Amino acid sequence: MGTSTSRQQDLGLPAIYLYLLAKLLRTTGVDDRLLLQQVSLDPNRLHSTERRIARSQASEFITRALIESGEPGLGILLANELQLPLHGALGNAVMSSRTLGEALDLMTRFLTLRAPQLSIVRQQEPDRVVFQVRCGIDLGPLQGFMMDATLFGCVVMGTQLLGTPVSGAYVRRRGREPGYFQRFRHQIPVPVEYGADDDAIVVPASELASTLRFSDEQLAASSRAQCEQALQALTADAGFGTRVRRVIEASHPFPPKLARVASTLFVSERTLKRRLQEEHHNFQTLVDQVRLERAQELLVGTGTNLGQIAEALGYADAANFTRAFKRWTDTSPSQYRHHRLSSVSLEPGPPARPRGAHA
Numbered sequence: 424m425g426t427s428t429s430r431q432q433d434l435g436l437p438a439i440y441l442y443l444l445a446k447l448l449r450t451t452g453v454d455d456r457l458l459l460q461q462v463s464l465d466p467n468r469l470h471s472t473e474r475r476i477a478r479s480q481a482s483e484f485i486t487r488a489l490i491e492s493g494e495p496g497l498g499i500l501l502a503n504e505l506q507l508p509l510h511g512a513l514g515n516a517v518m519s520s521r522t523l524g525e526a527l528d529l530m531t532r533f534l535t536l537r538a539p540q541l542s543i544v545r546q547q548e549p550d551r552v553v554f555q556v557r558c559g560i561d562l563g564p565l566q567g568f569m570m571d572a573t574l575f576g577c578v579v580m581g582t583q584l585l586g587t588p589v590s591g592a593y594v595r596r597r598g599r600e601p602g603y604f605q606r607f608r609h610q611i612p613v614p615v616e617y618g619a620d621d622d623a624i625v626v627p628a629s630e631l632a633s634t635l636r637f638s639d640e641q642l643a644a645s646s647r648a649q650c651e652q653a654l655q656a657l658t659a660d661a662g663f664g665t666r667v668r669r670v671i672e673a674s675h676p677f678p679p680k681l682a683r684v685a686s687t688l689f690v691s692e693r694t695l696k697r698r699l700q701e702e703h704h705n706f707q708t709l710v711d712q713v714r715l716e717r718a719q720e721l722l723v724g725t726g727t728n729l730g731q732i733a734e735a736l737g738y739a740d741a742a743n744f745t746r747a748f749k750r751w752t753d754t755s756p757s758q759y760r761h762h763r764l765s766s767v768s769l770e771p772g773p774p775a776r777p778r779g780a781h782a
Contacts, residue, residue: 432661434539435475435669437511440572442469443504444488444497451492458487463683465675472511477670478540479687485565496603498571503610505576507583510537512653516646518584519639524631526584527554530577533650536657541573552631555623567601570622577624578613584635588612591627595619664704667695671713678710678737715751718744722760729756 445455445466456466462483468474489497507514513533520526531543531554540560546553556573558566574594581589593614600617608615670684684706685695699706714736721732733744748756 432539432658433478433666434535434657434661435477435666436481436539437472437537438469438474438476438673439472439509439511440501441476441481441484442471443509444485444501445469447497447500447504448488448492451494453488453491458491459484460675462487463670463675463679463687464673465677468673472509472514474672475669476673477666477687479689480670480673482562482565485568489564489568494603495567495601496571496607498568499575499607499610501572502575502579505572505579507580512646512649513537516643516650517580518635518637519643519646520584520635521638521640521643522631523581523584523589523626523633523635524552526580526635527552527626527631529647529650530554530580533654536650536653538569538573539657541569547628550628552626552628553621553623554626555621557622570596574622574624575611578611582612584637585633586636589626589630589633591630593625595621595623595625597622662702663698664702664709667699667704667706668709668713671710676737677717677735678714681706711747711751714747718748718756719759719763722756723763732756 441459441464445459448455448458459466459469462480464476464480464484469476485497489495494500507518510517513529513536516529516533517526520529528545531545534541534543540558540562542557542559544555544557546555554577556570558569562569574596578588578592578594581592593616594611596615596617596619598617604615604617666688667684670687671679674683681695682692685692688695690698696706699709717736718732721727721735727735729741729744733739733741736744738744738747745756748754748759752759754762
């Protein structure tokens with residue numbers, strides 16, 4: 424039985440998947456930007472393979488997407504959009520592996536990086552290997568969507584790796600075949616069997632030795648190391664402060680009110696403050712950290728004027744923004760922009776943090 428969502432760590436969901444889903448919604452005539460904003464997500468903050476969105480917000484957006492689009496097969500549509508580089512370090516590690524077996528073993532080990540609520544269990548049989556996809560929490564009506572996206576996404580991945588569908592592979596699915604499946608059957612290049620006892624991809628053992636077309640030993644080694652580091656960081660930094668910061672980072676409007684963040688995380692304002700204090704965090708300090716990082720991105724990466732930056736960061740005018748920026752960094756926004764742009768040939772250092780902020 425799955426663990427309840429309230430008791431499991433919320434490791435977030437990569438923002439890029441919501442970005443892709445939003446693009447799909449546009450093709451169905453749904454106003455994807457409005458839908459994202461209705462769940463307090465900034466459409467402009469999702470185009471990242473590493474930024475993560477709070478599970479509650481991701482679930483609400485996916486649920487609304489299914490309802491508003493009237494398309495129960497959105498998971499299959501999303502699976503077809505999942506190009507390997509969009510899976511971040513894991514995608515690079517899988518893509519550069521030597522064989523299909525190595526790639527699938529990486530997916531088994533590091534799936535938490537891309538879909539924390541799911542896990543893969545590898546079962547060896549005499550002439551085939553079964554990769555069972557299991558869910559650790561009760562996803563309710565989203566279960567079908569997540570399994571569609573994951574299982575059929577793996578089929579798409581196999582085709583990308585080999586240049587052709589994995590010979591002899593097939594997908595097993597629990598329950599009865601859903602009514603929408605036949606509309607998408609032609610898009611899935613391997614057999615699909617419903618009514619099974621598990622959700623799994625079955626691969627002939629002989630196919631695991633198949634050489635991948637993007638194999639790169641050096642990239643594979645560095646990408647695997649990145650996956651190990653990312654997994655360690657993700658699971659080690661799973662505190663409440665990290666969850667609050669994720670909501671702040673992707674919030675619309677920005678900056679978010681404390682009450683809205685508390686509501687998103689299903690806690691009271693008092694509990695949010697207390698839990699942050701227990702971890703030596705402060706809500707306003709977290710907001711200011713994100714504000715400073717956004718300000719630095721806009722100052723260096725765009726030609727946006729100070730008035731527009733101030734508005735984007737929630738300040739009444741450029742003067743208020745300038746005072747805050749100088750308080751954080753001991754320099755003005757204009758001086759910071761000039762200094763950074765005049766030294767673009769130098770190795771960039773890590774972004775500054777507001778003075779007094781906790782590491």
